[in-house]
Amino acid sequence: MQNDSRLFSLPRWRVTRWLTDAGHDVPDEIRKALVASLFGTLPIFAGGVLNTLAVSALVAWRMPQKPFLLWCVLECGICLTRLLVLVIAQRAAAARRRTPTDLYILLGLAWAASVGYGTFISLTSGDWVVATLACLSAAAMVGGISFRNFGAPRLAGAMIVLTLGSCCLAAPFTGEPLLLITFLQIPFYLASMSAAGFRLNRMLVATMQAERDHAFRARHDSLTGLLNRAGLADAIAARRDDLAALLYLDLDGFKAINDTHGHAAGDQLLQAVAERLRTSARPQDVVARIGGDEFVVLTDVLAPAALIAFSDRIVAQISVPFALDPARTVQVGVSIGIALAPEHGTDLAGLLSAADAALYAAKALGKSRSALAPLRAAA
Known part of the structure; x- marks a missing residue:
């Protein structure tokens, strides 16, 4: 539950509502707390931003070609915009104004797609150093995505697909038949991570519901439902x-x-x-x-x-x-x-x-x- 005075708006777009949906029987109070969790864990957010910026810059420095320079520019633009929107959202929430939740979610998807793009061009570059850097970065980002967004498991799943799905797409273009095993590894990994995300989400919602019910009983008369x-x-x-x-x-x-x-x-x-x-x-x-x-x-x-x-x-x-x-x-x-x-x-x-x-x-x-x-x- 939200323990501070900041209130983040629920998403309004159909696609963002679907991505953050926690179930039809979840109270709005808990929905808002789950959405607020997407704006939290700032150390993980900062670590992810610094990591992808550093990796894209190093890769562009090693291979100063248009695809890699484009990736570096994309990372800089998306990360800076995400940071700006996050600051705006934090201030708006503290002031009880509407927050740009839909835009924030969309930028998260764009960031995951950018990481996936970088992974694709790195794997198909033929440079094993570049490929290693990009893949390690993507794998690290998936851990952060799973931890930071398990309040919205559909969103976490979509971001993981955008981040690691490119490994499957790149495998046929690498000239290494052994890498085709990613067509088995990645889907299995995505399925297991998504299942774990939904399970954690259900546990979180159940815990929050229990806390909410306990708080209600502590402040209300059990016979009449009035305040006690x-x-x-x-x-x-x-x-x-x-x-x-x-x-x-x-x-x-x-x-x-x-x-x-x-x-x-x-x-x-x-x-x-x-x-x-x-x-x-x-x-x-x-x-x-x-x-x-x-x-x-x-x-x-x-x-x-x-x-x-x-x-x-x-x-x-x-x-x-x-x-x-x-x-x-x-x-x-x-x-x-x-x-x-x-x-x-x-x-x-x-x-x-x-x-x-x-x-x-x-x-x-x-x-x-x-x-x-x-x-x-x-x-």
Whole structure:
């Protein structure tokens, strides 16, 4: 998973989407993390660039002919462009802007094709030193490709084909019949590396999915799917610099229903209450269950009159009877205590303490109503 604040855009072109596809059932969050992995491992990227630049330059120096000079120019152009696009993508991701992901993937394929071209002309040159340099370089690059791109195994496979496939194409033109064995070696190698890449990718996706599920369970209530106390604390911390109001809700009459109809009915009622709170809250509001029949709504509505009106709407919606099944209908109320941040605190403990005092005041007034914690007098 992505641990920093950089967000890399998913590819938009059909071919690049196919090359980076991780499966139809993979969440977008994991897809983005897999795409981000293509922009990482910078030491491997730098090593690959320096290697191919050095090899193409040395080969061109040893054999200053047009095909080899062209390869050197291609390597310089592609590598410099890849580096420029990588820097642009890193900065755009840090700024939460769209990144040139499609172009970056296309340049990776172009680089692999350039290495393959260099391997082809080196093998057919008749110079064993040049051929050795080019083939060793290509083999080394395949290792880096496999390690750096196993988050996108189709892309890794395509780059390996472009890099080493030229060995098969060059074999008939070398005049060495023994090299025709590459028609067996290279396809077998490509198949085994591709299979390993897909296997590693599946393991990676499974691990990331498990981490994602664990993180979700750690921050969400298992019964209702709402944020739990830890998730609510994180949400408040994220709004530390922005004013917000915390509504502390406690159901009225829930214990009697739970005792009369059983815990299963009580759980069903809590789930129904959570769903009504979701529909009552605005998209930017945060809804949480912090235990038992206690819920919290975090909102940016601040005007006292608007807060009371918002709370009264919640009271009215929760008071509508719930149908547990065709034969059973139950009704509960809800009392609400309201605290403001930062007036009553900036963390969960401080806000809940103030809201809890307001909640008791609301219950003392007859339940199924809301009360605002008293504001501190200005100094």
